[in-house]
Each structure stands twice: as C-alpha cells, then as structure tokens.
Amino acid sequence: MSSEPAPRLSRGARPSDDQLLDGARAVFAQVGVTAASMEQIADAARCTKPTLYAHFRSKHAIYLAALRRELNRLQAWLFNAYDQAAGRPAHEQIHTAMAAIFDYAEDNPDGFRLIFTTEAEGHLAAVTELITTITTKIAELIRAELTALGHKPDDDLHAVAALTVGTAIAGVQQAFQAPPQKTHELLELATRYTEHALTMLIPRQPQQRDVQHDPA
Template sequence: MGAVKTKRMPRAVREQQMLDAAVRIFGQRGYMAASMDEIAELAGVSKPLVYLYLNSKEDLFTACIRREASALTEAVRRGVRQGPSADRQLWDGLLAFFTHTARHPDGWSVLHLQARTHGEPFAAEVTAMREEIVAFVTELIAVAARDAHRDPHLPEREVAGLAEALVGAAESLAAWANATPGVTARQAAATLMNFAWAGLGDLMENRPWPVPPVSSADGD
C-alpha cells in the first residue's frame, strides 16, 4: 500500500498564517526584539520556510505593515454608510476606526508605534496609509465642516486641516484606548465625536453631541 499523501496548505493561506504570527510578535515585542525563530514557532512552521516565503525580517515587517494598513483603511471605508446626515457619516467612520483598532491591537501597535520608530522604508509605508485615510476623511467632513461654519465656500486648506487634526486625534486616542482597560470603541468614538463635532464650548455647556442608540451595525 502506498504512502498516504497529505494535502499541502495553499501558499496564500500559509503566508497569512505567518503574517498573523508576525503581527502578534512585532506588535507585542517590538521590531528589534522580535525574532524570526519565535515568529516561525508561533506560526507552526520552520524558520527556513518563513525566509523562503518572505525573504527577510525587514520584508516580513513591511508585509505586515502593508496588510494591516490595507485592512484599517478598508474597515473605515466600509464602515461609512451612504445617505445619513454628515454627522452620522463622521460617526460611522470614527466608530469603524476605533472598532478595528480595538479588535486588532497588535496590528495597530505595528502601524502606530513600531513602524514609525524604525526609519525608512517602514515609516514611508505608514505615511502612505495615513495620507489615504486623511484624504478620505477630508472628503467625508468637507460638507460637515462647511455646514458647521455655515460657509459654503470654506477653503479646502481649512477642510484639510480639520481632517489632519481629526486623524491625528484619532490615532492618539486609539493608542490610549487600547492601553486603558474598560474603554470601548464606542466610548472612544463618542469622545472624539464630542470634541470634533460639538466642540469644547458645547461640552463645557453640557451640550454633547447625541450618541445614537446601539444598532446591530455598530461595533463594540
């Protein structure tokens, strides 16, 4: 009787398995401290196989950044529903962002902490992702910003500035929320929505932006 042949795992599936392990190790231990040995062990493969698929530690880290960046931008775009009011669209985008970063803390650590501190080309990969998100948010809040200012001709530069400020605040708040026990994605989104939409003046006057009821479409 001939030997039983086992079905080989497709390359794409095996590669994602390695990336899953790498994101976890890089996110929790940092790029410099992470070793290919522990990544291979967590992925359940040999170290030579990791090198065969992904060439080097640098290439593996770059692949992790690209995958996590793509997943985050897609989550934000997918989370914004067409049709609701401008404030609800902004809320949808923020909630999608914080939900994704909360569900993937190691991926967010790779993007927000690790990739930015180890020079090129890692920082360039994150910059490209950030520029895409800022461009999307600029489009998203253009109408909202003009409505808030009651100015249909609000300069594009001012809209872009608002988007930059919003994205920067979201990045910092996501890092804080992931490091602070008990803070949910919904709470983080509501905090930034109050700051961005209602403004500090309204908050001081106890007039926060009304967070909509929880629905099945919302995250945590």
C-alpha cells in the same frame, strides 16, 4: 493554560503567506520589530525557520509585508464604514469615522499596534501615505455634506479631517492603556472634540438687528 508553543504544521501542510504574516504580526506587536527574532516568528506561525526564509528573505522583508497587509486592511475597513455613512449629517459621519478606527483596533489589536506603535525602516512613509489617503477621504465626505446643506466649505476643511484622523488614533492609543470600560468614553470624547472643530467651518447666520429710523 499551557505555555507550550502550538504544534508545528505537518510536513504536508504548506503555510500560506497570510499564516506566516499572522504569526509575524503577533510577535512584532508584542515585542517590537527590533527585539523580534525569526525563530519567534516561526514559532508563532507554526513553521520552521527554513520555511519562513523560503517565503521571506529577511525579518525586515516579512515586517514590511505584514505592515503593508495591515495598512491595506485598515484602509478597506475604514473606507467601507465611510461609504456607508455617506449622505448622513456631518456629525454622524464624524462619529462613524471615529467609531470605525476604534472598532478596527478592538477587532485587530495586533494590527493596530503594528501600524501605529512600531518603528522600523519603511514604516513612517507607509503610514503617512495611509493617513493622507484617509484624511483626503474624510475631507471629501464632509465637503459633500456641507455643500448639500448650502454651505461653502472653508479652506480649513482638510485640517479638520486631519484632526479627525489624528484624534481617533490618539484616542485608541489611550484606550489601549485604559480599562475596557473607558473605551466608549474615549470614543465619545474624541467625537465631541472633532465635532466642535467641524462647527467652526459652518458660517453663522447673521443676526437680525432692529433698525431705528428717524421719524419723518
């Protein structure tokens, strides 16, 4: 395979913001935000540095634009999966929540790395906002399911939803470092871990006790 950079777009072809952000996403995911240069981003986006600066004033500006785009894409991806699972048993919704983020990471590895493994100004607040939104959505789905089953959801429901999100993210980060065949095992492990937390919210039925009466 040739290591030569991809040819630049012809002069008549104006790159879209999405094309530029695709190139930036790949560079940021591979070398990090601090080490990335505008020249590297321009090469990845198959454009010139002046063109890149015409669209985005600085590396930080293109980073924030790329991050925000990936955050929006991930949220749309996950919410679509959650909505499709709505109304199913709670354990199936937990599995769907886990599988959705694993699937996103598999289909968009650079996007996942950009969101969860990079650090730059403005990153923490944006990612925290997304995680809070996802956690609230999962809590609503689980609450609706438990209520439909006749259970009164515990106050710790939001904590279980947060565990679901955090466990899924940690599981995918582990999957990036593990052999591909381990991905399914990590998904199942993360699912069982969170399902166990969910079962703690379902009140146990009181056990019947034999009552002995004194003979009349």
